[in-house]
Amino acid sequence: GTELARLLEPGWPGRLGYRAALRMPHYLQALEWLLDDADLAADRAARAQRHRTRLVAAWEEVAKHADPRRILACGLQDTARHARAVLEECLLMATRPREAPRLGAPQFGATEGLLHKLLDTLDRQLAASERADGECRQALLDAAAQLQRAPAGPIRTALERSLNDTLRRFPDLGQGCDLADQRARARGLIARVGRALG
Numbered sequence: 001g002t003e004l005a006r007l008l009e010p011g012w013p014g015r016l017g018y019r020a021a022l023r024m025p026h027y028l029q030a031l032e033w034l035l036d037d038a039d040l041a042a043d044r045a046a047r048a049q050r051h052r053t054r055l056v057a058a059w060e061e062v063a064k065h066a067d068p069r070r071i072l073a074c075g076l077q078d079t080a081r082h083a084r085a086v087l088e089e090c091l092l093m094a095t096r097p098r099e100a101p102r103l104g105a106p107q108f109g110a111t112e113g114l115l116h117k118l119l120d121t122l123d124r125q126l127a128a129s130e131r132a133d134g135e136c137r138q139a140l141l142d143a144a145a146q147l148q149r150a151p152a153g154p155i156r157t158a159l160e161r162s163l164n165d166t167l168r169r170f171p172d173l174g175q176g177c178d179l180a181d182q183r184a185r186a187r188g189l190i191a192r193v194g195r196a197l198g
Contacts, residue, residue, distance in 0.1 A: 003031055003056075004028075006056070007024075007031070016084055017081040017082070019085070019108070020081070020088060023107065026103040026104070027092060030100075033095050033096050033099075034049065052094050055115070056087070058115070058116065059087050062083075065127075067126075069174070071126070074126060076121075076122060076125060076126070079118060079121055080122060082108065083115065083118035083119055086115045089106040089110035093106055136171075136183045136186050136187070137167070137170055139187075141167070143163060143190045143193040144167070146193065146197060150196050150197055159189075159196055166185070166186055166189060
């Protein structure tokens with residue numbers, strides 16, 4: 001169902017990391033336990049499912065806003081992989097806390113406290129990056145509007161071209177991008193507009 005689709009969505013080995021990917025059979029075992037308990041121990045299955053739902057919801061609240069390109073640009077890919085691995089270990093423990101240790105759980109220092117700490121780190125750093133880009137883009141738009149007050153001529157034309165080119169690409173989240181350098185270049189261009197306006 002939904003849990004299996006989430007676990008095996010395309011690209012899962014990269015999202016989990018090598019060591020956690022090797023534990024995929026155990027994560028699948030947790031789903032099998034859920035199905036078994038639904039028939040044999042309905043109360044336990046319901047408690048486990050509620051617990052799992054809370055954990056997955058915490059992950060998805062961050063993941064739905066997390067552009068994979070920005071994760072890479074911010075150097076947070078290891079944090080994201082660690083968080084995903086810890087999530088799966090926590091889900092394994094939540095399903096059958098007494099039996100999961102036989103499968104080596106928890107691995108990767110997994111605790112729910114660590115999961116929430118990693119998710120908070122991802123959320124804060126990605127939000128800060130998005131905010132910095134948004135502020136920089138708004139400053140570029142303001143500079144473009146202010147440039148209209150400058151007298152027509154080659155300097156204004158060159159600055160307008162540079163602003164338009166920068167706004168079209170900014171932020172560039174392509175592979176190997178450097179967001180800090182992009183913002184610095186944008187601030188330099190804004191300063192040139194300020195000098196042109198006197």
